[in-house]
Amino acid sequence: MQLPAYATLLTDIRNRVLTITVNRPDALNALSSRTVEDLEHCITAVAEVLHNDDGAWPVRGLIITGAGKAFVAGADIREMAAMSPDDAHDHSSRMHKVTLALEELPVPVIAAVNGYALGGGCELAMACDLIYAASNASFGQPEVGLGLVPGFGGSVRLPRRVGPGLARELLFTGRRLTAAEAREAGLVTAVFNSVDELLEGARSTLDLAARQSPAAIALVKRTLAETEGRRVPEALVTEADAFRAAFATEDKAEGTRAFLAKEPPNFPGR
Incomplete structure (x- = not known):
């Protein structure tokens, strides 16, 4: 850029x-x-x-x-x-x-x-x-x-x-x-x-x-921001939503595939 x-x-x-x-x-x-x-x-x-x-x-x-x-x-x-x-x-x-x-x-x-x-x-x-x-x-x-x-x-x-x-x-x-x-x-x-x-x-x-999943890092950052100061039960709902969102990413598919194949992942960042 x-x-x-x-x-x-x-x-x-x-x-x-x-x-x-x-x-x-x-x-x-x-x-x-x-x-x-x-x-x-x-x-x-x-x-x-x-x-x-x-x-x-x-x-x-x-x-x-x-x-x-x-x-x-x-x-x-x-x-x-x-x-x-x-x-x-x-x-x-x-x-x-x-x-x-x-x-x-x-x-x-x-x-x-x-x-x-x-x-x-x-x-x-x-x-x-x-x-x-x-x-x-x-x-x-x-x-x-x-x-x-x-x-x-x-x-x-x-x-x-x-x-x-x-x-x-x-x-x-x-x-x-x-x-x-x-x-x-x-x-x-x-x-x-x-x-x-x-x-x-x-x-x-x-x-x-x-070298980690860009999509996962973005979700982690958002989860940390959205849960700060909130009660634990409410914060866990937000975490579960992020967990669900991660399963819809191409990075999750690549990360789990590479792990099972014992290969380094090539994350697309999506």
């Missing part, structure tokens, strides 16, 4: 893994209005391909990372200082569209966090399926120290990631978590010694996922 050149993003597709790099290193990759606009366009373009291409996807996984010494250090405070309340609401709503679009992609998405993931950066990472971190990474929601509140999903997603107690503490105090602390809290899935190892680890996971 072809993506345009963006003012604040770099994109690279290798082995059906798309890497999106937020590229404002002089500003520690802060999420300006232009960056949010670029992210919205890029993720929307990917979503249109994946949702309309009937499984023959050029992308089977995404990595989101940051250039230089940070993942994303937060929102662009200099820009936000001049915003009116209505401007702020529009900015928040636009970034919500980005994070929801990320969550709704039918392929795995990994945030590869190097350095700071604060405020909007932590919120962007939490919209991804998995968060991998370099050992120098730090996470936090420091908005209250600026007289602000999270605007890109932090007050919603952080309790679901780390539990309500720790989330309240972090949101009330602005305290940062190291990579090791974030791993212990369940926010981060894996910690790596260097940025190179971090990106290699993310690509390795997505390469492994790319």
Whole structure:
């Protein structure tokens, strides 16, 4: 697939893994209005391909990372200082569209966090399926120290990631978590010694996922999203519906055929 050149993003597709790099290193990759606009366009373009291409996807996984010494250090405070309340609401709503679009992609998405993931950066990472971190990474929601509140999903997603107690503490105090602390809290899935190892680890996971059934992964992602926070009996009904849907796919026929024939499957993605 072809993506345009963006003012604040770099994109690279290798082995059906798309890497999106937020590229404002002089500003520690802060999420300006232009960056949010670029992210919205890029993720929307990917979503249109994946949702309309009937499984023959050029992308089977995404990595989101940051250039230089940070993942994303937060929102662009200099820009936000001049915003009116209505401007702020529009900015928040636009970034919500980005994070929801990320969550709704039918392929795995990994945030590869190097350095700071604060405020909007932590919120962007939490919209991804998995968060991998370099050992120098730090996470936090420091908005209250600026007289602000999270605007890109932090007050919603952080309790679901780390539990309500720790989330309240972090949101009330602005305290940062190291990579090791974030791993212990369940926010981060894996910690790596260097940025190179971090990106290699993310690509390795997505390469492994790319060998599985795309149709099944899409169903798993949808089931996880639809059952979160629901009572177990209701959630199990949704799971049973997904199980039934899997049996109608060409991937199920190929996967079971290959297993019985003791051959590697060649999933069509439908």
